[in-house]
Amino acid sequence: MILKKTPTLNRMAVALSLSLPFIFTAGAGAAPKADADIRLNQVGYYTGARKVAVVVNNKNTETATGWQVLRASDRRPVLSGKMGAPAQWEESGETGRQADFSALDVPGQYVLALNDKNSSESFPFKISADTYADAAKASMRAFYFQRCSYELSKEFAGKWARPAGHPDTAASFHRSSGRDTAAKASSPGGWYDAGDFGKYIVNSGISVGTLLAFYENFPAYFPDKSLNIPESGNNRPDILDEAKFNLDWMKTMQDSDGGVFFKLTTLSFPGYIMPHEDKGERFIIGKSTTSALNFAAAMAMAGRAYAPFDKAYADDCIARAKRAWDWAAKNPNVPYRNPEDVRTGEYKDDKFEDEFTWAAVELLISTKEKRFADFLKGKDIAYTAEPSWQYVHSLSALSLATANVKNILPASSIDSVRASIVRAADKWMGEMDKHLYRIPNANFVWGSNSNFANMGVAMIYAYKITKDKKYLLAAAEIADYLMGKNAVGLSFVTGIGARAAGYPHHRQTVAAQKADPEIGVIPGFLVGGPNKGQQDKQHEVTYKSTLPAKSYEDVYKSYASNEVAINWNAPAVFLFGAVDALMKSLK
Ligand SMILES: [Ca+2]
Ligand SMILES: [Ca+2]
Structure with missing residues (x-):
């Protein structure tokens, strides 16, 4: 079991009932008779995509023998078919049948209706050539809402405007940093890591790395003026502006010896308050091989992404990446452990080979220096797991x-790397046929949604490598799961879909909802998702089911199933954006 972090220990009792069992997102236009046991992508489907709904048997739906897709405007049937054979799925304890309406490729707004005595209907959905565009944009804009030391103005944040919090211009050095504890450091900016207000280098590295990888593959997708952020209009792609906000902070975490501090947090998690209300002393804590190498990898990627826009900035990223690498080479086995007085996320990781390989690969691609190729010689750089x-x-x-590494690495080794990605994708596609909701595995651990998103990302690479559209269609089906075709019958992307996650473990959101129960939710955050560990049960979270695929509660106290996190949103951005970019061009 991989725990994202140690659970929040210091929580305030908030007198706010969030236990509504059935939540319709206000104003989303859910049909009043929608039956939540008809599970589909509540956002919708692409023309050309596979389109499958899962109908879970209840006293109404089980009598259905056929289905119709109705056009929403005039309820005219446009396609009909028979229900698939019943299938049981032990992960959710459900018996369900599939309704496959892939043949419908006319853009429009629809509902799926069954021919049971109740004429059960699904939530509305659309079919179009840009179906995930809003979800992709919202999930990318979610990073703006995570900005630390930064005021969110009405112009860009709307009703989610808030004052700046955590200036971090005079952070204390914790004794674990190895620095003079009487000194102060300026380390402003960066993204809040998750539902808390901490900033962690390891998790920042993978998050910004995933976003930069998306940018490298789809450089035109989030151009300037696409995200409605303060940097929209500066002639630089908005995705690079948002990523730079975090990279700039990461740079402040590099020590003079090249090593990189582990995190900047309070000693314990704060209560459910707004950033500016959190006055706890913030510390620069620890230093590890993992923080140096994740920093090195992300900075190396930034070095190539920003070069055409700001050569000096990019050069500085590369120089810092090399210094972090050199520190790690001299300090190859420095694990991080929370000191006794520190209770924020530990991100415990004692295996560094993967970090060395990732950093070396990114440095090699960016610098073409032989020493990185030499380091990688004989290493197996296969895609192994998400x-x-x-x-x-x-x-x-x-x-x-x-990457373009033609003259540096032998073509055969690149071919074998590519083959390993396709192999992983093929294995998952075989699995998808076995699960009721057509997902690539049934591993419902902490953050399961992000694992699915990351598998979707690999499917996108498999498509790019092979040009075989079956991988792209499979990636879209993983998005179907995240947006409503799942055992909870709810979109796991906040505010996206007729019945979407609305009460995430996210301090800013909880504080705003406490002040105004009608405020709704910031759209675009991917919540952690079903987690059979249910580790927050001891903290007043009551689960309605013990079944793995149903181990999810849309309540803010559920940090084990309903937290948000930058490393979960990054693959969501990649998956939604890539499917949107690629399906559009598929003919
Ligand atoms: Ca811009
Ligand atoms: Ca590791």
């Missing part, structure tokens, strides 16, 4: 598969 903050090995394979 990446996580703890295991970044497969990020090396993804970057190498699409």
